[in-house]
Amino acid sequence: MTSRMRPLLSAGLALGIGMGSFVDGILFHQILQFHNMLSARIPNTDYVGAKVNMVWDGFFHAGVWTITAIGILLLWRAGRTAGADMSGRLLCGASLMGWGLFNLIEGVIDHHLLQLHHVYEPAGLSIWDYLFLMWGALMLFGGMAICWRARRFGQGSVAIRP
């Protein structure tokens, strides 16, 4: 990694983590309702359990909202950093890396180590949790490959301090 890639790489990572977390929260927690934040500890099959899980989902969303806001600030800062690589390829690769990183870290800690919830809660720890990790690893390595190509082949757009 070169120092001129660092500003956009960190911004893309934060945005990818934020967007990936929102996909998890909105798709799996709310639309499909496969699991909630603490659904392996507090079953969400009755009214009280569902409401308590809803509160913890809220804390999770508050956290990922903060990470997304940090990503926007880092992106703004990258745009003002003289000489920073501002290529779209680097931003896409970094965002993909961030999403993959989220799946891997959240998957390992919450699904496997702490057993807070599982991807498909009725099945417990199942093949879906391993597929979730594999999906994360694929995105992480795919993102790394895109960033590597951005470094190797393209100079990209360079931010110029006004």
Next chain:
Amino acid sequence: MGRPFVYALRRKLATSHFRRDWRVRAGLASALAGIGAGPAFACTLCPSAQAISIRARLFGPDLWANLAAVSLPLLLLLAIIARIAREPRGPEGSS
């Protein structure tokens, strides 16, 4: 938006017709709001009987453990972002 606009607004607000109209509208709106909010009890965490059970479960002895567990991956991810965003001390080429 200059002074002429402010003067025109003051004149408009001072007319008796507008004042009467404004009071009627405010009365209707508050009556409608009162009727709508009364039986709904939309905030189930505020006054309902189930709220006691929910609060008891939420603020149980495992509150801090749950909070730590929910925060842990997010803090780890934040640390990774901070590690990459931070400029290394001293001159750096490619690493």
